[in-house]
Amino acid sequence: MLNFQKYFGQNFLIDNNIINKIINIASGELSKENTIIEIGPGKGALTEKLTRFGNNLILIEADKNLYSQLSNNKIYQSPHIKIFNADAVNFDYSQLNLKLKNTIIVSNLPYSCASQILYKIVEISEFIKSCVFMVQKEMAERLIAKCTTKNYNGFTVFLQCFFQIKKMFDISPNCFNPKPKVISSVIKLTSYSDPLIKSEDREVFNHFIHCAFANKRKTLVNSLINNFSIDKSRLIPILNNMNISENARAEQLQLDEFLKLFYQLAKK
Numbered sequence: 001m002l003n004f005q006k007y008f009g010q011n012f013l014i015d016n017n018i019i020n021k022i023i024n025i026a027s028g029e030l031s032k033e034n035t036i037i038e039i040g041p042g043k044g045a046l047t048e049k050l051t052r053f054g055n056n057l058i059l060i061e062a063d064k065n066l067y068s069q070l071s072n073n074k075i076y077q078s079p080h081i082k083i084f085n086a087d088a089v090n091f092d093y094s095q096l097n098l099k100l101k102n103t104i105i106v107s108n109l110p111y112s113c114a115s116q117i118l119y120k121i122v123e124i125s126e127f128i129k130s131c132v133f134m135v136q137k138e139m140a141e142r143l144i145a146k147c148t149t150k151n152y153n154g155f156t157v158f159l160q161c162f163f164q165i166k167k168m169f170d171i172s173p174n175c176f177n178p179k180p181k182v183i184s185s186v187i188k189l190t191s192y193s194d195p196l197i198k199s200e201d202r203e204v205f206n207h208f209i210h211c212a213f214a215n216k217r218k219t220l221v222n223s224l225i226n227n228f229s230i231d232k233s234r235l236i237p238i239l240n241n242m243n244i245s246e247n248a249r250a251e252q253l254q255l256d257e258f259l260k261l262f263y264q265l266a267k268k
């Protein structure tokens, strides 16, 4: 039989101090006209406090039983609150008619699908003002990693094109029931008013950046030649022009260098 707790990453927050700290960060981002989305409200540890702001509140919960409990709870029966029994990764956000840069997303992200949800968030980033997320500590370290450090990777670079990412604080397993085996961290993502990558280039850039980081032991030149199907004769002059060594590895390039290289390669 399927273990729902494991499958849905159900570690529920039980520490009031932590709940209040997360709510304070979210409320600092909030104005009256903003829509709040909570992904995975679970038993409502954060949700109940989010209702107090009186903003439009959208709850997306994948677990049928938890969805029923939320729907039957009087606190959440209000014209401002909509509850969906859905998977946040495959959810059709267009049905929400979100306004540009007007949405705050709050979530104690299920660890099992945190990266998929983060990719989804990029797809709707034009509607997002900011996000307050709880993730596994290792993931938080990857998301804020700087060039030349071991945690810096393609996912980091891609996400940092759309959001300024800040780690806020760590959370001990003791603050949850059941206790997870890992430490968690709260991060805040603030959406850029102009993302560094145009929406029409997003998919190709994501592919480009993952090709660049595909093999950490290879040079950037070899990784791009092998994985991104680019000619060496085209790549080398651009790198020379940018003062980037032909022997450089992907983790040595700053975000703005990746962007410049990508758009130079895109030129006919």
Ligand code: SAM
Residues within 6 Å of the ligand: 007, 008, 009, 010, 011, 012, 013, 014, 039, 040, 041, 042, 043, 044, 045, 046, 060, 061, 062, 063, 066, 086, 087, 088, 089, 107, 108, 109, 110, 111, 113
């Ligand atoms: N927010 C609650 C809290 O802080 O106590 C619950 C957090 S628990 C870590 C993750 C929640 O996300 C669970 O309620 C789980 O059922 C739900 N969930 C898991 N995968 C989901 C998905 N793909 N879409 C929406 N909700 C999901």
